[in-house]
Amino acid sequence: MSDKEEEPRIGVFVCSCGSNIGGLIDVKALAEFSKTLPNVVFTEDNLYTCSETGLAQIKNGIKDHNLNRVIVASCTPRTHEPLFRDCVKKEGVNEYLFNFVNIRDQNTWCHQKYPEEAFDKAKDLIRMGVAKAAKLEALENIIVDATPTALVIGGGVSGMTAAHSLANQGFETHLIERETELGGRLKTLYKLFPNDQEAQILLENLKKNVQSNENLKIHTSAQVKNIEGFVGNFEVKVEENGNIIDLTIGVILVAVGTSLFTPTGYFGYDGKTRITQYELESKLKNNDVKARDIVMIQCVGSRNNERLYCSSVCCMTALKNALILKENNPETNVSILFRDLYTPGTHYEDYYRRAREAGVVFVEYSPEKMPSVEENLIKVHNEYLGEDLLIPYDLCVLSTPLVSNNDNKALAQMIKVPLEENGFFLEAHVKLRPMDFATDGVFVCGSAKWPVDITESISQGYAAAARASTIISHDTIEVEGATSFLPDYNRNLCTGCEVCIKVCPYKAINKNEEDDIEITQVLCKGCGVCGATCINHAIIIRHFTDQQILSEIYAYGGKEV
Amino acid sequence: MTFEPKILGFLCNWCSYAGADLAGVSRIQYPPNMRVIRVMCSGRINPVFIFKTLLTGIDGVFVLGCHPGDCHYLEGNYEAEKKFIMVQKFLKIVDFDKRVRLDWVSASEGARFAKVVSEFIDSIREQGPSPLSGENIDQELFNNLKAMENSVSSDRIRALVGRQRKITEVENEYGEKVPIDEFNAIFDEAIHDEFVRQRILLSLSTKVLSVKDLAAELKLDPSEILENMLTLKSRGEIDYQSIDGNTPLYMRI
Ligand SMILES: Cc1cc2nc3c(=O)[nH]c(=O)nc-3n(C[C@H](O)[C@H](O)[C@H](O)COP(=O)(O)OP(=O)(O)OC[C@H]3O[C@@H](n4cnc5c(N)ncnc54)[C@H](O)[C@@H]3O)c2cc1C
Ligand code: SF4
Numbered sequence A: 001m002s003d004k005e006e007e008p009r010i011g012v013f014v015c016s017c018g019s020n021i022g023g024l025i026d027v028k029a030l031a032e033f034s035k036t037l038p039n040v041v042f043t044e045d046n047l048y049t050c051s052e053t054g055l056a057q058i059k060n061g062i063k064d065h066n067l068n069r070v071i072v073a074s075c076t077p078r079t080h081e082p083l084f085r086d087c088v089k090k091e092g093v094n095e096y097l098f099n100f101v102n103i104r105d106q107n108t109w110c111h112q113k114y115p116e117e118a119f120d121k122a123k124d125l126i127r128m129g130v131a132k133a134a135k136l137e138a139l140e141n142i143i144v145d146a147t148p149t150a151l152v153i154g155g156g157v158s159g160m161t162a163a164h165s166l167a168n169q170g171f172e173t174h175l176i177e178r179e180t181e182l183g184g185r186l187k188t189l190y191k192l193f194p195n196d197q198e199a200q201i202l203l204e205n206l207k208k209n210v211q212s213n214e215n216l217k218i219h220t221s222a223q224v225k226n227i228e229g230f231v232g233n234f235e236v237k238v239e240e241n242g243n244i245i246d247l248t249i250g251v252i253l254v255a256v257g258t259s260l261f262t263p264t265g266y267f268g269y270d271g272k273t274r275i276t277q278y279e280l281e282s283k284l285k286n287n288d289v290k291a292r293d294i295v296m297i298q299c300v301g302s303r304n305n306e307r308l309y310c311s312s313v314c315c316m317t318a319l320k321n322a323l324i325l326k327e328n329n330p331e332t333n334v335s336i337l338f339r340d341l342y343t344p345g346t347h348y349e350d351y352y353r354r355a356r357e358a359g360v361v362f363v364e365y366s367p368e369k370m371p372s373v374e375e376n377l378i379k380v381h382n383e384y385l386g387e388d389l390l391i392p393y394d395l396c397v398l399s400t401p402l403v404s405n406n407d408n409k410a411l412a413q414m415i416k417v418p419l420e421e422n423g424f425f426l427e428a429h430v431k432l433r434p435m436d437f438a439t440d441g442v443f444v445c446g447s448a449k450w451p452v453d454i455t456e457s458i459s460q461g462y463a464a465a466a467r468a469s470t471i472i473s474h475d476t477i478e479v480e481g482a483t484s485f486l487p488d489y490n491r492n493l494c495t496g497c498e499v500c501i502k503v504c505p506y507k508a509i510n511k512n513e514e515d516d517i518e519i520t521q522v523l524c525k526g527c528g529v530c531g532a533t534c535i536n537h538a539i540i541i542r543h544f545t546d547q548q549i550l551s552e553i554y555a556y557g558g559k560e561v
Numbered sequence B: 001m002t003f004e005p006k007i008l009g010f011l012c013n014w015c016s017y018a019g020a021d022l023a024g025v026s027r028i029q030y031p032p033n034m035r036v037i038r039v040m041c042s043g044r045i046n047p048v049f050i051f052k053t054l055l056t057g058i059d060g061v062f063v064l065g066c067h068p069g070d071c072h073y074l075e076g077n078y079e080a081e082k083k084f085i086m087v088q089k090f091l092k093i094v095d096f097d098k099r100v101r102l103d104w105v106s107a108s109e110g111a112r113f114a115k116v117v118s119e120f121i122d123s124i125r126e127q128g129p130s131p132l133s134g135e136n137i138d139q140e141l142f143n144n145l146k147a148m149e150n151s152v153s154s155d156r157i158r159a160l161v162g163r164q165r166k167i168t169e170v171e172n173e174y175g176e177k178v179p180i181d182e183f184n185a186i187f188d189e190a191i192h193d194e195f196v197r198q199r200i201l202l203s204l205s206t207k208v209l210s211v212k213d214l215a216a217e218l219k220l221d222p223s224e225i226l227e228n229m230l231t232l233k234s235r236g237e238i239d240y241q242s243i244d245g246n247t248p249l250y251m252r253i
């Protein structure tokens, strides 16, 4: 490693991010300040460091000033580190000699009333970043084989779409559905907005697609029991009809959709004269609606203290079913009690117009004055009239939200991905990586993320399949070089106590035949637990070494202790 | 001017650092007192880091990881918690444990991140500047924390904390699980003894002292000092240097 002996020559690039950073703190002054720090030989401020111009400035800086370490002080490594690493790599600087300093997401954006303090904070963070950069070492990523197979968990619209798309591209694909039949929510629905297609026809088409593709293996009454390994090489245990099957899988797609909410305790829900939209769909399908005075209540169990979110499909579902009821029998009275109506885009707004024309009555209510459902009457307070309206009913339909599955948590822990506060799966980044999880090789689509309609579920199914195929269309995968390491010069420190073996969550550490501690780099995820625990400080966590972290501490503390 | 604390936060990449970013993306405001060191997992935090930070005079240390069960690396935060509790036990000896805090923030909890950080800053502001900051530092406190740093660096303490989860939650080499109370009693005693020993070593590395001198300096019972010195002597870490009248004087080897 020649870089080790080489004197650090650090370049610091301070980003203005338009006015996101530069609007609060003086980036020119920060660049000037950076010049005063040890080992810094070049600094510059950029309007947008991530733009073509900004990246060219970094490359020129490296060339003209012979930089061997690069720092960008800007947004956050979670979104932009790959871009800058790539940029320095192209100019011949090892990507691990790049260091990110976060002065936007964790500074200017959250101290908007404190420009001076935010400037000082940025100075400290750059000082710490420079201190760490001086100690960084070049590392190489490792290349491992990737299995070109995919596992799709959940056989609803989104899962079937994704599985079919992957199988069509020639990848061996396994579709896991825990119920006896594919289809998810679609199985029960009657007609679908926005084109009144019969749900069962769509379902049959989707099923035909997945059943007729020889690359696609469908596992019904099946559940994922265990997942080990890493991108390109997941070892998955599936229980299908009581039998265990072992699969080696390259990529995993989560398409587990949602569960239904039973509105027990809301408006005297009884499943008979007070039912959910979902139950109404069944009734419509079986031509079993006798009622003549139908009142629908929106946002039952959503947008309240317990569930803050909007379930996004219920307004359209109510409009759709109201129109169907009117078409079936124009004499039927249909009223919709709503808080806000969500009908975005031309297709959906058209439904609203048609419903009005067909004579559906819309009454707004406010959550402060909730409607009350009595024996044969529904009482709802009307703000405009300033009085209560009494609407007779023989069927009351509650529009309840789609909610997350109870067992999402267990699945999330198995594949090591996060859930958001309502129990839905949380993607890596809502705008930059909407189909990805932070965990490599795992993707998400459809209403597993939050309630979406079928059009969106299908788009997301295709999108996730496309993202997944970018991995399994290659024979190999690059694994991070930032891993745990027991260097030969530290072997004398190791007493063979085996504590590191016990704490490693990935079983990456073992004793070899010579009774020496051995770390398998491809299994190591670089969490650093073994290094923090090692009894005799023998294990080094590359890219987060003790020396590197201590240098950051000392740079902030102002002295070495 | 009012006192503005200097705080260092150790944030794990996957949850708490993401939560901190989300606070920014959502423009949630909080006071600008904390600087952040990003680590991949809270389990990366070597307890030595926390003592080093406090020794530089930084007023407070905040460790943030994923919620229990949510660690990106499965169990790193449980390991982090064990080490953190140990650090607190040491710091409690000198009533300094309120200057460190451990909490969990998920990637979706931007608002919670801002809240827990603000609360910690307030708590440190109330406690006032660290006696180890500025020009005239409290040397006795410095020595005590230095002895603690050396303790958490020692193989004995590291072996105990490193094995803790296996011993108490799974089972030890003999296939038995040690009840947590029993383990804690052993651990507490080890923490206290190791601290005293490291404190003795620190004093003897610059001066030659008798048991009585040491007892006075460390404000401890001479018999306890003597007991620990015998252990240190048998480990070959200290020895007689000379005899002053009837009193043996010791030095560090
Ligand atoms: C009353 C009602 C009416 C609707 N009407 C319309 C409409 O007219 N038009 C429209 O576009 N949308 C409509 N929707 C929305 C539509 O149902 C959803 O958009 C769609 O079902 C989402 O598909 P999905 O694949 O994401 O999830 P789901 O349909 O929920 O499918 C998920 C599948 O995954 C399976 N699964 C879950 N967990 C696991 C696990 N751990 N292991 C294995 N399998 C698992 C489930 O059994 C299920 O089969 C309506 C919804 C409701 C409730
Ligand atoms: S690098 Fe980050 S901070 Fe700079 S312009 Fe791009 S997004 Fe904004």
Ligand code: SF4
Pocket: A486, A493, A494, A495, A496, A497, A498, A499, A500, A501, A517, A533, A534, A535, A536, A537, A538, A539
């Ligand atoms: S913990 Fe450290 S000393 Fe113990 S076996 Fe592992 S590497 Fe060796």
Ligand code: SF4
Pocket: A483, A484, A503, A504, A505, A506, A507, A508, A509, A519, A523, A524, A525, A526, A527, A528, A529, A530, A531
């Ligand atoms: S860094 Fe983490 S994953 Fe890698 S060997 Fe150490 S404990 Fe195991």
Ligand code: FES
Pocket: B012, B013, B014, B015, B016, B040, B041, B042, B043, B064, B065, B066, B071, B072, B073, B075, B076, B077
């Ligand atoms: S990754 Fe957050 S605590 Fe382990």
